[in-house]
Amino acid sequence: MNTTTVSLALPAGLPHAARQLLNLLARLRVGTLDLQTPDGRMLRFGQGDAPRAALHVSDWGWCAEVLRSGDVGLGEAYILGRWHSPDLPALLRLCLANREALESAVYGKVWGRWFYRLRHLWRRNSRSGSRRNILAHYDLGNDFYRLWLDGSMNYSSAWFEGQFEQSLAVAQRAKMKRALDELGVTPGGRVLEIGCGWGAMAEYAARRDVQLTGVTLSPAQLAWAQERLACQGLSDRATLRLQDYRDIDDGPYDGVVSIEMFEAVGEAYWPQFFDTLRRQLRPGGRACVQSITIRDDLFPRYRSGTDFIQQYVFPGGLLPSPAVFRAAAERAGLRVVRELAFGPDYAETLRRWRHAFIRQEPAVRAQGFGPEFLRLWEFYLAYCEAAFDAGTTDVMQFTLVRD
Numbered sequence: 001m002n003t004t005t006v007s008l009a010l011p012a013g014l015p016h017a018a019r020q021l022l023n024l025l026a027r028l029r030v031g032t033l034d035l036q037t038p039d040g041r042m043l044r045f046g047q048g049d050a051p052r053a054a055l056h057v058s059d060w061g062w063c064a065e066v067l068r069s070g071d072v073g074l075g076e077a078y079i080l081g082r083w084h085s086p087d088l089p090a091l092l093r094l095c096l097a098n099r100e101a102l103e104s105a106v107y108g109k110v111w112g113r114w115f116y117r118l119r120h121l122w123r124r125n126s127r128s129g130s131r132r133n134i135l136a137h138y139d140l141g142n143d144f145y146r147l148w149l150d151g152s153m154n155y156s157s158a159w160f161e162g163q164f165e166q167s168l169a170v171a172q173r174a175k176m177k178r179a180l181d182e183l184g185v186t187p188g189g190r191v192l193e194i195g196c197g198w199g200a201m202a203e204y205a206a207r208r209d210v211q212l213t214g215v216t217l218s219p220a221q222l223a224w225a226q227e228r229l230a231c232q233g234l235s236d237r238a239t240l241r242l243q244d245y246r247d248i249d250d251g252p253y254d255g256v257v258s259i260e261m262f263e264a265v266g267e268a269y270w271p272q273f274f275d276t277l278r279r280q281l282r283p284g285g286r287a288c289v290q291s292i293t294i295r296d297d298l299f300p301r302y303r304s305g306t307d308f309i310q311q312y313v314f315p316g317g318l319l320p321s322p323a324v325f326r327a328a329a330e331r332a333g334l335r336v337v338r339e340l341a342f343g344p345d346y347a348e349t350l351r352r353w354r355h356a357f358i359r360q361e362p363a364v365r366a367q368g369f370g371p372e373f374l375r376l377w378e379f380y381l382a383y384c385e386a387a388f389d390a391g392t393t394d395v396m397q398f399t400l401v402r403d
Contacts, residue, residue, distance in 0.1 A: 011041065017064035027101035031094045053091040058082050075308040075383070079375045088378065089351075092386035142198070142224045147363050148356035153198035153224070156260040156290065157346035157395045168352050171345070175259075175290075176204045182288040182338065182399045183255030185210055192253040192280055194245045194273075195261030199225025199238075206237035213250070215243040246272055251280035256287040260395075262325075263292050264317045267303070274332030281402040287334070290397045292346070296321040298392065313380050322396065329400055338399040346395045347388035354381040 014022070025033060025045040032046035036056045062082045065073030077083055085091040095102055149155060150168040158171030159178060179201070185191055187209035193201055196214025198221050205212040206229065216222050222242050229235045245261075246269075256277050265273045277287050294302055299321035310317060320328070326336045357364070361374055387393040 011037070011043075015060045015063065017067055018060040020067055021063045024102055028094075028098050029101055030097040033091075033094060051090060051094055051097070053094040054086055055091055056084050056086075058084075071308045071383075072306070072311050075312065075376075075379050078379045079312075079372050081371070081375065088382040089354075089386045089389070092383055093389055096386060096390040096392055141367065142220050144364065144367060144369075145198075147360040148353055150352075152200045153228075154200045155197060157342065158349045159340075159342055160345050160348060164348050168349065171349075172200070173204070176201050178340070179257050179259065179288040179290060179397060180205060180208065180210070180255075182397065183257065183286050185255045189254040192248065192251065192256045194248075194256065194258040194276070195264075196225060196240055197221055197259070199228045199240065201257060201259065202238040202240060203228060203232060203234060206232075206234040209237070212238045213253075214238065214240045215245060215248060216240070217242065217244065245276050248276060248280055252282035252285065253280050254282060254285055256281055256285070257289075258287070259290045260292065262289055263319055264314055266316050267318045270320075270328045271332065274329055274334060277400065278333050278402055283402060285402050286337075287400045287402075288397055289400065290395065291325065292319050293322050293325065293394045293396050294319040295392060295394070296323045299324060308383060309380065312376060319393065322394075325396075325398060329398070334400040334402055336398050337401050340397040341394050342396075343388045343391060343394035346393075347385050350381055350385035350388065354378065354385060357381060 022035075022043070022045075025035070028046040030046075031051040031053065032044065032048050034052070034054045035043045035045065036054070037043065038057055038059055059082055062073065062077035062080075065077060067073075069076075078088075145153065145155065150172060152169055152172045154172040154175070157175065158168055159175040160166060160171045161174055180191070183191060189210055191205055191210050191212045193205075193212055193214040196202055196216050199214070202212050202214050202225060214225070216225070219242060222240060225240050226235070229238055229240070262273065277289075281287060299319075303318065322339070322341075329336055357377060364374060384393070388395070
């Protein structure tokens, strides 16, 4: 096959939208893209340098959707099998590195994203909406998540402390240890966990002789977590219940921990979240909130739109930027006294999840999930991995204190 370096000369007979998209790709300034057309022709975009990525196009019909709705349209086309890449994270990293050149393909047109924006707003995290949105993601089944998460069943970033050769289980334990240490709670102290998941933090805290109360909106997660504690003989050291964080009223606690639940709260409910932290903390008590964040300079545009993750993975949610998180906490009477940012650790965590997920695809299919579901999850995991690698998103532990 011949490879063509594309400038302004494009193959003849292309649909209008495909021609527009290829003209955008001709503006690549970072890295190289090798694109295989539906008829097998190979086109090269960029300067021939690293990073390198490849894109195989099955048909040109999806190009119009990308130009209209940006990354949402790109993800939808991948789910439907209309394009693929031998290294999906590399392709997405290349897109992010050329964000300005590919702006209309990354963001789409304002009118083209109206439907998605309205659907996102419709799925806000009110009390009923939160239950619905949580069930849509977390109640896919405990057996599904057990296939590709590590044995601790932590579905949040691990903290490798710069040692990426260590196991995921060790790095997950380090993440939990730091979060609990930040609270300064001594043995016998009371800790509230907002979003207790499958009980990893509850088990860890119980083994440190901390009395933890955890809440979740997922019945499947709650059942798993309670059985987990019972099997370890730790049920008397932790209380887990199905409850909205807004309904917690049994404080004050010596500390509050929340690991990657804040992203699902939704901007309209941030005041209620921080108010809950303040009300449930004793004076002088500390909270540690681990949250994915988006770069401060990207937040205004992100906030006014919607992306693939909000549409297909976590409906109703919104990532804060670091500055926005601090300001929202301060308005509620909480001071951010320490921060840890460890985005590269999340990229590594996601790589390991994605590789495990791909290895387990036969078992996922055996649970009744079809090809489109598999491609959706592969795109989701690769999309997030690329964003953390590129620094577009970060993950941070914020330590807050109630004066």
